[in-house]
Every structure is written in C-alpha cells, then in structure tokens.
Amino acid sequence: MEAYAVGSVLLASKIATIFRVLSPITTVVLLITVCGIYTYRRRRAYLVHHINKLPGPYMIPLIGNGLQATLGAKDEFLDRVVGAQKLYGRRIGLSRVWNGPIPYVMISKASAVEPILSNPKLVEKSADYEFLKPWLGNGLLTSPASVWHPRRKALTPAFHFKILSDFVHIFHRQSLIFLEKLGEQLDNTDGFNIVPMATLCALDIFCETAMGCSVHAQNNSDSEYVRAHKQIGKIIRNRLQKVWMQPDFIFKLTDEYRKHQECLAVLHEFSDRVVRERKAELIKRRQNSETAVDLNNNSPAEEDDHGSRKKQLAFLDLLIEGSLDGNGLCDVAIREEVDTFVIGGHDTTAAAISWILLLLGSDQTVQDRVFEEIDQIMGGDRDRIPTMQELSEMKFLECCIKETLRLYPSIPLIARRLTEDVRVQDYTIPAGTNAMIVVYQLHRDPTVFPNPDKFNPDNFLPENCNGRHPYAYIPFSAGPRNCIGQKFAILEEKTVISTVLRKFRIEAVERREDVKLLGDLVLRPRDGLKIKVSRRL
Incomplete structure (x- = not known):
C-alpha cells in the first residue's frame, strides 16, 4: 500500500513537471484532447454495451457484420434486411447490426416505432441520406433539423386543401393522356410493363401542378431530363449497397462518379431554369399589378382578373414569393x-x-367493387372530370389505395439518427445509433393485419381500423417529420385510377408473388409489372 502511494506521488510529480515545461496553450490543448478521448471511450463503451444487448448476428470486431448485407449475397438488399429481421427480431420487433463501427437498430413493431417517430427531438436523418445531398442539398428530405423546421413551416400552406382542389383538372387532363397510352396497348395480348407509363404520367402531373411548367414526359419519354432522373437513382442505390463505394475519395475515381456528375448537371440545369423563368414571370406579374393600382387607385391584391378572390399560392410560387419579399x-x-x-x-x-393497377388486375371482384362505386358516384358518366367532393366519396377506392401502400409502401425503409437515448420496451437505444424502421415488414405484422400477405382492402374499412395502433401503418412516415404531400398523393392516385377504371378493365399478367422487389429510392419491381387492358363495356 505504501509502495502504491509512493508510486502515485512520483507519477503526479512527473506529470506536473511535464506541464511546467509546456506552454499554457499547449497544456490546454493537451488537457482537452485527453478529456475528449476519455469521454469518447466512455460513451463508446456505453453505446456498445446497450446495442449488443439486442438480438442480432455475430459482430466481427472493427468490421462489424454489415458487410454481410453487401458482400457475397445474391438476394436484393431489402430482401436481406427483411430476412435478417425475421430471423433475429421477429419476437420483439428489434434487432441490431454493425456496419463497421456504426450501429443500426432495425425496428418492425408499432410499439417500438412510436417512441422514435413521435418524438419531436428525433428528426435528424441518418448518414445514409448524405448520398442524396449532391442532388437534393438541404431539401426537406435530407436537411438537418435546424434547416428542416423553418422550411417545413414555410411550405405547409402550399398543400392546403383549397390548393389541392384546384389541381384536380390537371390530374384529370394528364390522366387522359395516360389513357391514350394505355389504349395503344389494347391489342397487346402478352401484356406490357405499366411502371414506365405511370412514372411519366406522375412526372407530368407534378411538374405542372407544383412548378407550373410542363415537361411533356408522356409524349417525350426519351427526354434528357427523364433519362438523367432514372440514371442517378440507380447510381445512388448502387452506392448505398456497396460499402467500398461510399467513401467520396473512392467514388470519385469510378466511372459511376462521372455519370453521376453528368446527371446532376442535367437535373440542376432544369430546376434552375424553371425557378429562373417562374421568378421572372412573378416579378412581371407584380409590376403589372402595381401599375394597375396606380391607374385604378385600388388594390387588386384580393382579386384576380375575374373578380374572384385571389387563389392561394402553390408550391413553387410560394417559395419564390417569399424570396422576393426578402424573407x-x-x-x-x-x-x-x-x-x-x-x-x-x-x-x-x-x-x-x-402497384394498385397490378393488385386490382389480380382480383377482379375487388376491381368490380371499385368500378361500381365510381360509376354510382359519377352517375354513370365515364367522361367528365370528377369534383373534389366526388373524389372524397370514393371510400372503397381509398381503401384499395391504402391496402396497396400497406403491402408495397413507396418508402420501405425510414432511417433516423438518434440524438438522445430512447427507451424501447426493455431496451435502451443510445444516442448515436441509426434507427432503421422497416416499414415493409411493419405493415405485415400478423398481430395487426391477419393474413398479412393477402390483398384485402377491407382492412381499412372504418370498423376494422378501430383500436389499431396508430404507428402500425405509416406509408407516409409519422410524427413531426411525416410526408408533407400525402393528401396530394392520395388525391392524385384517386383521380388517375378512377379515370382508368371508367374506361378499361385491368388484368394482371403475372402473379405478384413472382415479382422481385427492388429497394431503390422508392420500392420498385425489379423487372416491371405486366398487365393487360381491355375496353370496359
């Protein structure tokens, strides 16, 4: 004991001597460094201790076990995530995986999802979204909380109910072009891939409604913009799945990087041009309005050219108006x-x-129920534009849309970087962990949806939704960082599907059980979805 005390005194003496020799600045830097290392090691030990309590595959020190998801596996990435979660997290809906030194917790139970998505402090996206930033910058999808909060608040008015009602005629007009393209396939008895046609229709709808410009994608499917959009999605997915392509210094040495930059140039040039032209148009409109005020000595701010109240501003106009006002x-x-x-x-x-068209084509009984509802609401008229009220009355069609999004959620995985410890069931998920919510599997929980793989729109009848956990079905995410455009999406889908079914009967060519899934930026079929169409009598 005495020897130990003497040793401690000598060590303290030597340390004091070292600090006397060092300059004050060097001493402070050294102390901060030592404290930082000590704090990091304690925090790291705390994180490892709690993460490794969760079920999961064996972890190789330093390397982890995330490489199992990218090397030597023949299955698609989403299949591997779902397979691993079934193996390790079936009972509690939680499992863990280490991607090198980075911990991920996979979550597929509503009770485990709620503490994360409902927490207003846990809105930071995981590092996986960084690969989108060269394209999207700090847009709503990728932005940190400090940027996301004010932008979300500014953008919310652009998706007001009254604005959406003004878009119905655009939805319908583009749906008629979609019908023309489907009509060209009437003699195709082998079936055709519906995915590219639906994608071009949706692109036309969005560009015209939200940005006030037409790209005529349905009539010009080989446009440079459409090709660049498709190509960059493939590159980002490839980079997400291949660990060795994730470091920037390696990625920049590949041919993929050159293609990535070419796509960015096309996409950004298009967006810059749209913003520039729309801004010039709004400035000119303001100047004309000011001139009218001077001439008439009254303000037209509340009225348009027809004497009615001025329409609320849509997405792009709202952003530009704000920039013109300087705030x-x-x-x-x-x-x-x-x-x-x-x-x-x-x-x-x-x-x-x-996916909706494939599922309706695979169940003619459900398709007939949808058509009968639409036909009754529209009074047998198969040509006129539905009103907002009529679309809202298409309840069973909405059930079909919701059931489709249950089986095939457009965003199959949601990732958050936890900025504080979260208590989930009997486990502590520490700050610094990436929480990966496996929406695809969450929606197939048999305790919530009996016979979960069956296409059953009745799951969303009011009487069957009563008492269901609010986080058991989250196709548009949930909590404060949910999808801002979910009402827009449902309204668009209702308009397009109702327009198609009033003219055509859909028939699926392939069984959905045979469709291979692709976890791209959205959930896609790897080889498309084949359907046939015939005129409805």
Whole structure:
C-alpha cells in the first residue's frame, strides 16, 4: 500500500513537471484532447454495451457484420434486411447490426416505432441520406433539423386543401393522356410493363401542378431530363449497397462518379431554369399589378382578373414569393426543394399507381367493387372530370389505395439518427445509433393485419381500423417529420385510377408473388409489372 502511494506521488510529480515545461496553450490543448478521448471511450463503451444487448448476428470486431448485407449475397438488399429481421427480431420487433463501427437498430413493431417517430427531438436523418445531398442539398428530405423546421413551416400552406382542389383538372387532363397510352396497348395480348407509363404520367402531373411548367414526359419519354432522373437513382442505390463505394475519395475515381456528375448537371440545369423563368414571370406579374393600382387607385391584391378572390399560392410560387419579399429562400435553396419534391411528388405516386393497377388486375371482384362505386358516384358518366367532393366519396377506392401502400409502401425503409437515448420496451437505444424502421415488414405484422400477405382492402374499412395502433401503418412516415404531400398523393392516385377504371378493365399478367422487389429510392419491381387492358363495356 505504501509502495502504491509512493508510486502515485512520483507519477503526479512527473506529470506536473511535464506541464511546467509546456506552454499554457499547449497544456490546454493537451488537457482537452485527453478529456475528449476519455469521454469518447466512455460513451463508446456505453453505446456498445446497450446495442449488443439486442438480438442480432455475430459482430466481427472493427468490421462489424454489415458487410454481410453487401458482400457475397445474391438476394436484393431489402430482401436481406427483411430476412435478417425475421430471423433475429421477429419476437420483439428489434434487432441490431454493425456496419463497421456504426450501429443500426432495425425496428418492425408499432410499439417500438412510436417512441422514435413521435418524438419531436428525433428528426435528424441518418448518414445514409448524405448520398442524396449532391442532388437534393438541404431539401426537406435530407436537411438537418435546424434547416428542416423553418422550411417545413414555410411550405405547409402550399398543400392546403383549397390548393389541392384546384389541381384536380390537371390530374384529370394528364390522366387522359395516360389513357391514350394505355389504349395503344389494347391489342397487346402478352401484356406490357405499366411502371414506365405511370412514372411519366406522375412526372407530368407534378411538374405542372407544383412548378407550373410542363415537361411533356408522356409524349417525350426519351427526354434528357427523364433519362438523367432514372440514371442517378440507380447510381445512388448502387452506392448505398456497396460499402467500398461510399467513401467520396473512392467514388470519385469510378466511372459511376462521372455519370453521376453528368446527371446532376442535367437535373440542376432544369430546376434552375424553371425557378429562373417562374421568378421572372412573378416579378412581371407584380409590376403589372402595381401599375394597375396606380391607374385604378385600388388594390387588386384580393382579386384576380375575374373578380374572384385571389387563389392561394402553390408550391413553387410560394417559395419564390417569399424570396422576393426578402424573407424567404435563396435561389439555390428553392432549387433544392424543387428537386426534393420531384422525387417525393412523382416517384412515390408512380410506384403506388403501378402497384394498385397490378393488385386490382389480380382480383377482379375487388376491381368490380371499385368500378361500381365510381360509376354510382359519377352517375354513370365515364367522361367528365370528377369534383373534389366526388373524389372524397370514393371510400372503397381509398381503401384499395391504402391496402396497396400497406403491402408495397413507396418508402420501405425510414432511417433516423438518434440524438438522445430512447427507451424501447426493455431496451435502451443510445444516442448515436441509426434507427432503421422497416416499414415493409411493419405493415405485415400478423398481430395487426391477419393474413398479412393477402390483398384485402377491407382492412381499412372504418370498423376494422378501430383500436389499431396508430404507428402500425405509416406509408407516409409519422410524427413531426411525416410526408408533407400525402393528401396530394392520395388525391392524385384517386383521380388517375378512377379515370382508368371508367374506361378499361385491368388484368394482371403475372402473379405478384413472382415479382422481385427492388429497394431503390422508392420500392420498385425489379423487372416491371405486366398487365393487360381491355375496353370496359
């Protein structure tokens, strides 16, 4: 004991001698470094201790077990995530995986999802979204909380009910072009892939409604913009799934990087041009309004050319008006939101429309129920534009849409970076963990949805929704960072599907059980979805 005390005194003496030799600045830097290392090691030990309490595969020190998801596996990435969760997290809906030194917790039970998505402090996206930032910057999808909060607040009015009602005629007009394209396939008895056609229709709808411009994608499917959009999605997915392509310094040495940059140039040029032209148009409109005020000595601010109250501003106009007033976003930030909403506003709805048509084509009884509802509401008229009220009355069609999004959620995985410890069931998920919510599997929980793989729109009849956990069904995410455009999406899908079914009967060519899934930026079929169409009598 005495020897130990003497040793401690000598050690303290030596440390004091070292600090006397060092300059004050060097001493402070050294102390901060030592404290930082000590704090990091304690925090790291705490994180590892709690994460490894969760069920999961064996972890190789330093390497982890995330490489199992990308190396030597023949299955698609989403299949592997779902397979691992079934193996390790079936009982409690929780499992863990280490991607090198980075911990991920996979979640597929409503009770475990709620503490994360409902917490207003846990809105930071995981590092996986960084691969989207060269394209989307700090748009709503990828932005940190400090940027996301004010932008979300500014954008919410653009999705007001009254604005959406003004879009119905655009939805319908583009749906008629979609009908023309389907009509060209009437003699195709082998079936055709509906996905590209639905994607171009959704792109036309979004660009015209949200940005006030037409890209005529349905009549010009080989446009440079359409090709660039498709190509960059493949590159980002490839990079997400291949660990060795994730470091920037390696990615920049590949041919994929060159293609990535070429796509970015096309996409950003389009968005910049749209913003620039729309801004010039709004400035000119303001100047004309001011001139009219001077001439008539009254303000037209509340009325349009027809004497009615001025319409509320839609998405892009709202952003630009704010920037013109000096309290909105700069042009680059506006472009980021435009690019973000092109993904969220057309890729997701296109995927949903494709899956809905396949599922309705695979169950003629359900399809007949939908048609009968539409025909009754529309009074047997198969040509006129439905009103907002009529669309809202299509309850069974809405059940079909919701059931489709249950089976094939457009966004199959949601990732959050936890900024504080979260208590889930009997486990502590520490800050610094990436929480990966496996929406695809969450929606197939047999304790919530009996016979979960069956297409059953009755799951969403009011009497069957009573008492259901609010986080058991989250196709548009949930909590404060949910999808801002979910009402827009449902309204668009209702309009397109009702327009199609009033003219055509859909028949699925392939069984959905045979469709291979692709976990792209949205959930897609790997080889498309084949259907046939015939004229409805």
